[in-house]
Amino acid sequence: MPVSPILRAQSTYPFVRLNQAAAERRARGLEVIDFGMGDPREPTDPRIIEALKQGVRERMGYPAAVGLPELREAVARWLGRRFHVEVDPGRHVIPTLGSKEAIFSFAQVVLDLPGGRDTVVVTEPGYPVPERGAQFAGARVVALPLLERNGFLPDLDAVPVSDWQRTALFWVNYPNNPTGVTAPLSFYEHVAALAREHGFVLASDEAYTELWFDEPPVSALQLPDWTGLVAFNTLSKRSSMTGFRSGFVAGDPELIAALRQYRPNVGTAPQEFVQRASVVAWGDEEHVERARATYARKRGLFLELFEDVGLSDAGGPATMYLWVAVPRGETSEGYATRLLELGVLVAPGSFLGPSGEGYVRFALVPSEEECARAVEILQDGLA
Numbered sequence: 597m598p599v600s601p602i603l604r605a606q607s608t609y610p611f612v613r614l615n616q617a618a619a620e621r622r623a624r625g626l627e628v629i630d631f632g633m634g635d636p637r638e639p640t641d642p643r644i645i646e647a648l649k650q651g652v653r654e655r656m657g658y659p660a661a662v663g664l665p666e667l668r669e670a671v672a673r674w675l676g677r678r679f680h681v682e683v684d685p686g687r688h689v690i691p692t693l694g695s696k697e698a699i700f701s702f703a704q705v706v707l708d709l710p711g712g713r714d715t716v717v718v719t720e721p722g723y724p725v726p727e728r729g730a731q732f733a734g735a736r737v738v739a740l741p742l743l744e745r746n747g748f749l750p751d752l753d754a755v756p757v758s759d760w761q762r763t764a765l766f767w768v769n770y771p772n773n774p775t776g777v778t779a780p781l782s783f784y785e786h787v788a789a790l791a792r793e794h795g796f797v798l799a800s801d802e803a804y805t806e807l808w809f810d811e812p813p814v815s816a817l818q819l820p821d822w823t824g825l826v827a828f829n830t831l832s833k834r835s836s837m838t839g840f841r842s843g844f845v846a847g848d849p850e851l852i853a854a855l856r857q858y859r860p861n862v863g864t865a866p867q868e869f870v871q872r873a874s875v876v877a878w879g880d881e882e883h884v885e886r887a888r889a890t891y892a893r894k895r896g897l898f899l900e901l902f903e904d905v906g907l908s909d910a911g912g913p914a915t916m917y918l919w920v921a922v923p924r925g926e927t928s929e930g931y932a933t934r935l936l937e938l939g940v941l942v943a944p945g946s947f948l949g950p951s952g953e954g955y956v957r958f959a960l961v962p963s964e965e966e967c968a969r970a971v972e973i974l975q976d977g978l979a
């Protein structure tokens with residue numbers, strides 16, 4: 597049977613391996629507290645769920661790729677409030693089914709293989725979807741390492757000009773999964789200057805802008821010139837709505853027009869009842885503040901633990917992730933296995949890219965009680 601060689605060449609999605617190991621432990625009747633995947637387990641605000649229910653009609657036709665004007669307006673208002681930018685809901689925004697599908701397929705929208713724009717630049721360790729989408733689109737992928745000594749920002753000067761000249765698309769992700777660091781606006785200015793100089797698209801994956809613990813992170817959309825620039829955001833993390841599948845792309849009107857043309861081919865318009873629930877979600881900050889406070893409490897518990905047991909928190913002040921350096925002489929996978937034997941499931945950094953070796957990632961998604969229990973287990977087990 598024919599199978600895409602790109603599919604065949606891909607290793608098992610790392611989290612599948614991780615979940616298998618945990619399932620085996622559970623099958624033996626042992627406890628596992630799961631800090632592996634970044635799927636928030638906080639309840640969704642009841643007002644959002646109510647809006648979803650109210651949005652269901654007796655007959656619902658195909659949703660349009662451009663999305664409901666009410667949703668585009670809600671997103672534009674949110675971007676205006678949050679980042680002080682002026683957004684035209686008619687030209688600058690398109691809704692997406694969460695951001696994963698939009699991130700995956702975006703290379704197909706901008707790559708020009710016959711024209712020599714065949715390269716997608718990503719950062720690693722990182723969310724694997726930009727790279728995988730690029731591979732399926734037939735791109736050459738260049739992965740820039742995120743290193744602790746550079747504050748987990750890519751070294752842009754290390755990229756040869758010949759690579760930039762072939763680049764169709766550069767993906768950046770701040771606040772960053774997995775390192776939790778944020779990028780200053782000057783970083784986006786630097787990348788945008790390179791994008792203008794070499795004619796590539798800058799895509800900013802901003803899934804975690806709302807999960808912060810010192811000051812609100814900036815958006816690439818705060819740059820004055822949106823030519824060649826798009827930002828992807830989502831309700832998944834901000835509003836604990838992973839199951840709803842609701843996000844958006846905003847930025848350069850020419851790129852938004854390209855998405856309006858492309859997306860009906862794939863059938864990726866969000867269901868209207870989800871869009872109506874999303875209007876309520878983008879319109880409210882109270883539930884987001886509550887979520888941030890919960891994550892901050894969980895984070896506090898772990899930071900205290902790390903200090904007590906001599907672990908180094910290498911990561912930054914945002915996202916739901918803690919990026920922890922493993923003790924000297926241990927590997928990511930070895931250390932994660934050791935923690936799993938204690939009943940605590942974390943992601944080995946090496947699953948997220950070669951530069952993730954030497955770290956493990958805690959996704960602070962279990963409940964506060966479970967977090968307290970895990971801290972207790974680790975206090976005993978690692979002491």
Ligand SMILES: Cc1ncc(COP(=O)(O)O)c(C=O)c1O
Pocket residue numbers: 634693694695696697699723769773801803829830831832838842843
């Ligand atoms: C960096 C990053 N971007 C985007 C996403 C996509 O989330 P969603 O498709 O739920 O919006 C995730 C999810 O884990 C992520 O970690």
